[in-house]
Amino acid sequence: MGITMNKKTNEELQALIEEAVxxxxxxxxxxxxxxxxxxxxxxxxMLGTFADAEDATQDILLKMITHxxxxxxxxxxxxxxxxxxxxxxxxxxxxxxxxYPLSFEYYGDDIEKGKIQDVPDLTQNVERDILAEExxxxxxxxxxxxxxxxxxxxxxxxxxxxxxxxxxxxILGITPEAxxxxxxxxxxKMADFLEQYCGEYGSxxxxxxxxxxxxxxxxxxxxLHLDYTTAAEIPDKTMLDVKKAMEDIDDxxxxxxxxxxxxxxxxxxxxxxxxxxxTQLAIIRNL
Numbered sequence: 001m002g003i004t005m006n007k008k009t010n011e012e013l014q015a016l017i018e019e020a021v022x023x024x025x026x027x028x029x030x031x032x033x034x035x036x037x038x039x040x041x042x043x044x045x046m047l048g049t050f051a052d053a054e055d056a057t058q059d060i061l062l063k064m065i066t067h068x069x070x071x072x073x074x075x076x077x078x079x080x081x082x083x084x085x086x087x088x089x090x091x092x093x094x095x096x097x098x099x100y101p102l103s104f105e106y107y108g109d110d111i112e113k114g115k116i117q118d119v120p121d122l123t124q125n126v127e128r129d130i131l132a133e134e135x136x137x138x139x140x141x142x143x144x145x146x147x148x149x150x151x152x153x154x155x156x157x158x159x160x161x162x163x164x165x166x167x168x169x170x171i172l173g174i175t176p177e178a179x180x181x182x183x184x185x186x187x188x189k190m191a192d193f194l195e196q197y198c199g200e201y202g203s204x205x206x207x208x209x210x211x212x213x214x215x216x217x218x219x220x221x222x223x224l225h226l227d228y229t230t231a232a233e234i235p236d237k238t239m240l241d242v243k244k245a246m247e248d249i250d251d252x253x254x255x256x257x258x259x260x261x262x263x264x265x266x267x268x269x270x271x272x273x274x275x276x277x278x279t280q281l282a283i284i285r286n287l
Contacts, residue, residue, distance in 0.1 A: 013077055021069045025276055031068075032061055032272060035081045037234060038161075040264040042085050045156040046149075048142045050227040052095035054268045060085045061272060075170060082157075083171045090149050097145040104146045104193050111197045111206045114214055122216040126223040132209040134221050136200055137228035137260070139208065142220075143193070151186045158183040160259040234261040 019027035039060050044053035064084055071080055092098070123131060144152050153172065157163045158179075165176040165183075172179065195202035215221045 014073065017068065017071060017077065028065065028068075029276060031077075032064075032276075035064070035078060036061060036264045036269070036272065037261065038078070039081065039085050040268065041160065041261050042082070042156060043089060044262070045141060045144055045160060045259070046089040046152060047092065047095040048097050048145045049095070050231075050265065054265055055094070056089060056092055057264065057268055058271055058275075060088050062275070063088060075167075079167055079171060082163075086153055086157075086171050090153060097142075102142070102145045104189075107143060107146055108193070108197055111204070114211070116211050116214040119213040119217050122213045122223070124223045126226075128209060128212055130226070130229055131212045131216075131221060131223060134226050134229045135212060135215050136208040138221055139215075140194075140198075140201070141228075143190075146193075147186060147189075151182065151189075154179065154182050155186045155190065156259075159187065160261070228262075231265070232263040234263055 016027045016030055020031055036057065040053055040057045043056040043060065044050065047053050047056055064081055067084065071077065075083075144155065147155060150172070154168070157168045157171065158165075163171070165179045168183075169176040169179045174182075191202075195204070197204035197206050199205055199207040212221075216223060
């Protein structure tokens, strides 16, 4: 099985799916509640920003709803949702970084040559420690955009969700051996970059606290709209308790502690509730 936020037996889950397919709104709400945080976190890491992740999450959950009757139980329900989400996100072109792609070379050059000392105070009376934490979470998440889309998905599934290689291979359409090999290579690439440049997770000279004003000037963070430091985190113990299949991770794992899971933003939950209450859902489900 994959990772779910709430434990259910196979029988309970299958019954819930059957009820949802026949139009039971409460059953559908419970299914969405089980997977919406997973979908949001995968979207956030794949796309790089909260706004894009919220939009993609809604698209994916709608796709899940409209294809629910096609679920045959050949894999776990969560794995099925992962597959829908991963395929959707790998082909998603509406997010900001699809228009402005990044590379490790660009990121490293910006760290080395950015004139951070020339920027005035732009903190607008927000504590610098808070802004530094926001920048750290934002920067390391956006850094994932330096990976090609397939490598990014492999890294996220293996490092954040710690999904078993057989299941991850099924999701991505590759063999478990190919998945393990590619995960090892991409983890090393990420670890090497962090070690060289990042002073928070490696031995580099880049310190978030020193770059706060530079980041604000370049619209990388906004003191009046903080996404990461205001988001509700999902406790690590919750993720560990519900994990059914995982591989042992290597000794690079401490370098990737920025991969924190978050609860879906309230705006996303509200929009999903509105959709479930709408006549539009009945029309969509009958297509």
